[in-house]
Amino acid sequence: MNIEQYKDIAPYRGQDVRDAVARVSANKDAIYKMLSSLGPAENEQQQKQISAYASHIVSMLDKVYNYDDFQRYITAGIFLPAILEKSVDSFTISGAEHTKKELSYLFMSNHRDIVLDCALIDIALLKSDRMLCEMAIGDNLLTNHFVADLFKLNGGVTVKRTLPMREKYLESIRLSAYFVELITEQNKSIWVAQKSGRAKDGLDVTTPAIIKMLHLSQKSKGISFNEVVNNCRIVPVAVSYEYDPNDLIKAGEEVARIAKGEHCKKRYEDLISISRGLKGYKGNIHIAFGTPIQGEYTTAEQVAQEIDRQIHTLYKLWPTNLFAYDYLENSTQFSHxxxxxxxxxxxxxxKGAREDVRLFALNAYANPVRSFLAAQQQS
Structure with missing residues (x-):
């Protein structure tokens, strides 16, 4: 694998890691501001605590030489435990035994939170003694050099979204080639969402084009579709949140989009959603790993259907989901x-939301139950 040809989209490696660490360490004010956005910083005691956290992070950065180090010492070592402690009642994991320590995988999950989905999957892998994964996230989130440094130190792979159609297509093939080569030649895992953008309606459906692109990136080498699918060892992952801190925001956006035909994002809209997603109460969270997709597949649609089937059957259905389903269906099926x-x-x-927004939000909680029941019937 010629990593140089992917340098603009790949996470930092080698000296680039140390250079980025030096830049981040020198910007303690930015670290302080980021920590302040995640928790209360209203009184002097809270501000002193955040300042101490920022100093601790700077000291821990001295241990970072690759993205595994950044995950272990910073993301999984400091940030995620603090987020889980403040906004999550329980964090549970299942299915990691379906994977092997020494093998790399393409983890493909449902997408509910802009940054937490992939971050929680990585901490689940760490807790399960599995290799960590790189993670693909859109360049629209890289709002400045400091954020880009943190992202690329954290194993971030840049998905270029703001390109003309033709360039975007060619970039998708190059990105897919990076995924395949990373797994098959570097034996490193990567995470990608099953579709572009979050599923705001709770309906988690894989975009077959993601699978098609994996094959297109390897077609010139004479590698068959089925070989690519099996070589990538795709593992479906179900991420189940009991509460979505952005539920009403997502519902409002989607209702407006359906009415107008589009939703034009305001400046900082994603950053507000990220902050709410990190800080807001989430109740219980479960990460469920499926089994690697192996076998005979001839179309991307077949693979997408298997990913969906596994994700839908792996859902952890919380009382929020089950009650919303019964409430909307006028049922008592799950009342027990x-x-x-x-x-x-x-x-x-x-309460206080417009009726169409309220119903959309409730359906977003109920739809995983509908998908689960449909998947059971098909099995």
Whole structure:
């Protein structure tokens, strides 16, 4: 693998890591501001605590020589434990035994939170004693050099979204070639969402074009579609949040998009969603790893259907999902599974929202149940 030809999109390696660490370490003010956005910094005591955290992060950066180090010491060592402690009741994992320590995989998950999905999968891999994964995220999130440094230190692979159609197509093939070569030649894992953008309606469906691009990137080498699929060892992953801190925001955006035919993002809209997603209460979270996709496949649609089937059957359905389903379907099918759940408090969450927005948000909680039931019927 000629990593130089991917340098603009690949995570930092070698000396680039140390150069980025030096830049980040020299910008303690930016670290402080980032920490302040994740937690309360209203009184002097809280501000002193955040300043101490920032100093601790700078000291830990001395240990970072690659993205595994950054994950272990900074992301999984400091940031994620703090986020989980403040906004999550429990964080559980299942299915990691379907993967092997020494093998790399293409992890493909449903996409609910802009940055947490991939970050939580990485910490799940770390807790399961598996190799960490690089992660593909759009360049629209790289708002400045400091953020880009953190992203690329953290194993971030840049997906270029703001290109003309023809260039975007060619870049998709190059990005896919990077994925395949990373797994098959470098034996390193990578995460990618099953579709571009978050599933704001709770319907998690894989875009077959992602699979097609993997093959297109290797077609000139004479590698068959089925070989590419098997060589990538695609592992479907279901990420299940009990509560979505952005539920009403997503619902409002989608209702407006459906009415107008499009939704034009405002400046900093993604950053607001990221901050809310990190800080907001999420209740319980479960990460479920499926089994690597192996076998005879002739079309991208077949592979996408198998990814969907696994994700839908692997959902951890929380009382929020089950109650929302029963409420909207005028059913009591799952009532025995949420007897202790405060249904009135859950419905109060949406009080004040327009009726169409409220129903959209409730359906976003109910749709994983519908997908789960449909997948069970097909099995």
């Amino acid at each position: 599974l949420y007897r202790d759940f405060d249904t009135e408090a859950f419905l109060y969450r949406f």
